Amino acid sequence: MRPIPKFEYHAPVTLAGALELLNELDKVKPIIGGTDLMVSMREAVCSPSHVVDLNRIPELNYIKEEEGFIKIGATTTHAQAATDPLTVGIPALHDAVSRIGSPQIRNRGTITGNIVNASPAADTACPLIVHDAEIMVQSVDGTNMLPIEELFAGPKINCLEPGELVTEIRIPKPSADSMSAYKRIGRRKAFTLSVVSAAVYIQAEDNLCIDAGVAFGSVAMTPLRVPEAEDMLRGKELTPENIREASEAVKDHVNPITDVRGTAEYRRDMCPVLMRRALQTALERMR
DSSP states (O other): OOOOOOOEEEOOSSHHHHHHHHHHSSSEEEESSOTTHHHHHHTTSOOOSEEEEOTTOGGGOOEEEETTEEEEETTOBHHHHHHOHHHHTSHHHHHHHHHSSOHHHHHHOBHHHHHHTTOTTOTTHHHHHHTTOEEEEEETTEEEEEEGGGGEEETTEEOOOTTOEEEEEEEEOOOTTEEEEEEEEESSSSSSOEEEEEEEEEEEETTEEEEEEEEEESSSSSOEEOHHHHHHHTTSBOOHHHHHHHHHHGGGTOOOOOBTTBOHHHHHHHHHHHHHHHHHHHHHHHO
């Protein structure tokens, strides 16, 4: 096993202090859970000279409802989110954080770290996308809000500039007539990356779809929203036939690859299957 390269460790106790360090230091990386960063460092994918630990900053650890949003702080772990009543009210996200990795990973890893790592297979990405989440990006120069989809620039590549930090995830509070679900296929039930995943969001009245969200993981260079499938659901009754038609249409909009976890053909074929399963679960929860 390769040793972890030497680095200088910093543990600020305020957000302002952390942002100053990220702005001033060269070859610097922020760390919260470290479940991705430490692996990358051990494999020499990245070799920061400085690591800024955000865990001692209390203002970054919270889940709260405010101004019509569910707000999740940067250091909130998957385990915290899985047991918080506010996150339970966002079913697709709750599905993801309850099953991601192992108990050890859920106790250490964070939702923010999961999305900033920008893996196409990130479990929390698709649920956040279908719920129209935004991220708060801060630096010493100020604060910016971005739709979460803009965070993903490519496989393991995010849009953050040096010195910028995602400090909060904001999710519009779901309406009472809405529901969501997240489904995934992996080589095992846990301790593994998704071979393919799907999240759906529906808002319905008397089985008539008013609004919809559909997103897939591990089928493109980034987590992928499919507005064409959403358009096929809106304004229609959520019958098995309409759901099947919209689900089959997603095959034309995904662009998966073949790797050690699965073939492109398998991933493409599983997209309609997972979308139907997720919609069925969402409808059952709604009823």
